[in-house]
Amino acid sequence: MTLTATTEPIADVTSPFLEIRDLVKHYPGVLAVDHVSLDIRPGEVVGLVGKNGAGKSTVIKILAGATQPEEGSILLDGKEIHLHNPHDATLRGLSFVHQELSVVPELSVAENVELGLGYPKRAGVLVDFRRMRRQSREVLEQLGGGIPPRAPIGALPTAQQRLVMIARALVTKARLVVLDEPTGSLTDEETSHLFSVIRNLSVDGVAVIYVSHRLEEILQITSRVVVMRDGSLVDDRPTERYDTKTLIEEITGEDASATALERRHSRGIGSPPDSDVVLDVEGLEVAGKVHDISFSLRKGEILGIAGLVGAGRTEMVRAIFGADHRDAGVIRMNGEEVSIHKPADAIAAGMVLLPEDRRNQGLIRDFNVRRNITLGTLRDYRVRPRLPMPSTRKERDAARSTVGDLEIKTPSDLTPAAWLSGGNQQKLILGRWLRSGASVMIFDEPTHGIDVGAKEEVYILIEQLAADGKSIIFISSEFGELVGVCHRVIAVREGRIAGESVGGEITEPRLLEHCYGHVPDIA
Amino acid sequence: MAWKSWSSKVSDDHRTSSEDSTEFAAADHLGASRQRLSWRDLLARYGLLLVFAGVILLFKLLRWEIFLTKNYITSVLFLSSSFVPLILLGIALTFVLAMGDFDLSFGSMMGLAGGTAVALMVNYSQPVWVAILATFGVAVGVGLVNGILISYVGASSFVITLAGLVGLKGIEQLWTNNRPITIPVTNQDGTGEFIYGDSAFYVGLGRNVELWNLGRPVIIAFFIAIAAWVLMDKTEVGRYMYAIGGNKEAARLAGIPVARIRALGFLLVALIAALVGILNTGQLAGTRLNLGDAFLLDAYAAVFLGAAVFRPGQFSIPGTIVGALFLRVIDVGLQAMQIRNAWINIAKAGILIIGVLISQIMLRRR
Structure with a gap:
């Protein structure tokens, strides 16, 4: 062919x-x-x-x-x-090449191409490797990748592994x-x-x-x-x-776009405040995921991070927070460089992260509401200042005041956190970090999986936190909510900053353009 | 506070009060709800304790004259050489299991500790304090190697401690020439002249005290059990241990030093195993081959049985203590009825399976 x-x-x-x-x-x-x-x-x-x-x-x-x-x-x-x-x-x-690679790294290219399709057999039992390689070579040649069928697939670069996945789809005569x-x-x-x-x-x-x-x-x-x-x-x-x-x-969709803009205007959200820079990130690099990201965040600012799934937003904030290793990059808080190698360092510096997957990365599901709230600041509730034993009374008072302030809907502060609804679990983790007095709060998809009414509560809360002098990083895949809430939005595409919009510039089409970008012309 | 105004309408909240009554309460160390216990919940929560009480009653009725008389409790049930390793190793194991880790090496560590201390005193004529300090030194080394390889390097706790199970036994064999060593005493009751003067202290550690005619190791185990309970259920470190067991990643993101606390768990296991090795060889006035092997699986049985007692699926120090007592009662009860060892083993296995099944069923009900 x-x-x-x-x-x-x-x-x-x-x-x-x-x-x-x-x-x-x-x-x-x-x-x-x-x-x-x-x-x-x-x-x-x-x-x-x-x-x-x-x-x-x-x-x-x-x-x-x-x-x-x-x-x-x-x-x-x-x-x-x-x-x-x-x-x-x-x-x-019906044949599918999914976004995630599903190859068996230890097997050869040919074995992966024909995986699950029933390998060609000799005498009904033995795998006919020669025929298998020939079949694979034919489809691989169509793809023009020059991939040797004998090579172990784990040793190939990701792009070639993906071609093998496509070859698998071709060989099935779908x-x-x-x-x-x-x-x-x-x-x-x-x-x-x-x-x-x-x-x-x-x-x-x-x-x-x-x-x-x-x-x-x-x-x-x-x-x-x-x-x-x-x-x-x-x-x-x-x-x-x-x-x-x-x-x-x-x-x-025009309607959604209009609603978001309307919210922005009615809440009076404008450009970032002209205050001191609280967080400054320079040259952040995570191999294969995040490249040369620099930005700064002012006191009381709500900074949105727009991007498509897989653009590297979560990887970026996790690296800043010390949850993942970063290969390069300087992080400054209030003008001074801070050494962040693990989440505890970031928390000590006044930065907290509310992860997207709150059930698996935020909550201790077997712990009750009280213990989830006090987990991040357990040292504040000691029986005596030098005795590392939490006082039940102090923990209870702290938890109850957080439950009351945030109006977390729970039968009691002794209810297991797993029993709460998504929106209330989100509030629970927020309550934990409000107790820490952090100055920078990173929200990764805070409205993911919660319904429309609860979403508006989250937006209002974020605005109030910013008004109280907290600096907010707000990651979202819903461009509408970024338009409705943020002072400034950075778009991330393929691990790099692809564009920035400030104040009135923030519109859905503009964010979409930044996020989708333009591919180089293909011959 | 400003966010007081945050509306209370959270419409995706499905939980209603009528559902609450079907949910049973959780034990204190997780501090969950204590409200609205129906008799079914009580049965689910304390069922295994009832079974335990029933078993004791049954043995008592069948062997009225001897079972659980005062003498019987102090000399048979709380027999230092059997009870103390079971409960102390069970407590040690609770730390690592509560954090979602695994340890297979503590039986060999117990043997290595006994072998090290006794060999130093008898074969190398070292004073008792040198022997004991060196033994704890070895334990610190083993605990740190386990802890660092598992929690910092990220190796599987199963594989690393399986290597420890074999390797530590090898080291013990090197140091003792693979022969049992007897600490020479003139009188078996521990009185009289010792060839190596201060080893009397070592042997004396394992002997009985005046108080209720209990063995010193039992008294020591009692205090360690209290300390372990305080550590797990009353301190920040203990809270962090439970958090790590609940969700390692969430704990790390909450700023908990997960690696350090996991390593601490392995260190505690090695130290407690060393103490058990010292007490046991002191009481036996010498080493035995494969000293710790018998206790490895019994300790697991005690901990898993304990996890079924108070709150299904949750390892805890009180649970482990009850689990160890339960196993011991079955052991001595069946012995008192002159039942063959083979059947005792089968009975223990059956009870372990039933206990763990109960806790699994309870977990699934939630």
Whole structure:
């Protein structure tokens, strides 16, 4: 097969072979997929786009048999099919290349390509390694990566490992190949090889669903674009009717954008205060994740960090907080360099982190409310100043006053923290750190998984903390809430600062542009 | 405070008071709710204690004349050479298990400690204080190596302490030439002339005292048990231990020195095992081959049984103490009924399985 297929992707007009009808899927507190219907025709290349949490991955997971919808059906060649597990999907010719690599590092490239597909056998028992290598070599050559089938896959760079994953999808002779952010770690050359492969697949009548945040790629390779927003499918058009600007508008949604701006104006949120710099980060570097990040934070400022999932925001703040190793970077608090190597150092310097995954990284779930609140400042409740034994009475008083101040809804301060709702657990961890008198508070996705009413409470609380002189770093994947709350927003893309917006400049389209960025032109 | 105004309407709160009554309360060391205990909850919480009481009653009825008479308690139930290693090693193990770690090396550490002290006194003619200090020195070394490799380097506690199980026994064999060593005493009751004058103190450590005719090791174990309970349930370090056991990453992000406290756990295990080794060889007036082996699994049994007693799935010092007593009662009770050792082992295994199953079922109910 040659790599000369440069024709436009073929938008087949034949009838659909795969029909998705009215899928509905809830996750706790969210309607992840809201009556989504979609037809796929042979040879189509369908782009699937939407913000983080718009429901793209859930739809893909349902198609892959990794999760079950509550309502709706999937029809293959007009007949309803039930996908109970990923193997069901593979058997029916639906093939998936997920964003996360799933390779077995100890096995060779060829063994990984054919993993789970039933290796070719000799005499019915012995694996026919020669034939397996030949088959793998054929598909790998289509991808043009020059990857030796015998090499142990763990020794290859990530980009080549991803090509192997794509090769696995090709070798199954699938009818539909779903590529989820396939070009994340590929070079331009590898990406253009991949695009040739996609075009060849299309010519052969194989349909492709291409999920990507890189809108330029979407516009270049797909024949049709489907936009999802808040779990619904909001737009479905041939690609030629889109450009980057209209696509961003569709992804954002005008209504949401207007609501966020309205909130901003009604709460009177403006530019950052002209106060002293409290935190100063210079040249932060985490190998492979965060590159040359520098910024500063003023007293009473709410600094938003925008970015797509995987852009390196969480990695960035974890490195600042000392939760992960950093390879370079100077951190100054109130003008003086602080040495932060573990979270305890950061806390001692007056910085606290409220992690995104509060159930697993914030709470001690078996501990009661009281003990979770006092955990970060246990030394303040000693029976006597020099005796390292916590006083039950002092702990109780402290916990009860925090429960009262934050209006944490709990039967008692002796209730296990695991029994509280998401919003109250968030308040619990906040209460723990309010007791520490920290001056810098980092909120990583504080409204993740809590419902709309509780979200507004979190915004108001953050504003009040800032008004009280705390400096806030607010990470969010929901651009709307950054627009509604922040004095200044830094956008992070692929581990680097991709743009900054101050005061009235903060609008959803601008943040989206910073976060999506522009990919280099692909030949 | 400014955030008083934060609205109290948290609409995603699913918990209603009617649900609360189905949730049973938790033990003190976690300080959970004590409210609304139904009889079913009480049964779930104290069921194993009831079983324990029933077993004691049964043995008493069957062996009225001897079981649990005063003499029987002091000389059989609290027999230093069996009871003290069980309860002290169980307490040591509680520290590491409560933090989610594992230790297999303490049995060998106990043997190594006994071997070191006795070999130094008898084979190398060292005074008793040198022998005891050197033994604790060895224990500090072992505890630090375990702790550093596991909590700082990040090695698996199972593998490192399994290596300790084998390696420490090897070192003991080197130092004792793999032979039992007897501390020479003229009279078996511990009186009379010793060939090495001050080893009388060493042997005397293991002998009985006037008070209630209990062994000194039992008295020492009693005080250590209290100290361990205070450490785990009343101090900051103990709170941090439970937090680490609950969620290592959350504990680290809360600023707790997780690695240091985990290492401390292994240090405590080695030190307690060394003490047990010294007391045991003192009482036996010499070393035995494979001294600690018998106590390795019994200590685990005591701790896991203890975790089923008060709050399902939660290791605690009071639980371990009750677990050790329970195992001991079954042991001596069945012996008093002249049941073969084989059946005693099978009975202990059965009780351990039932105890752990109860705690698993309780955990799942939550």
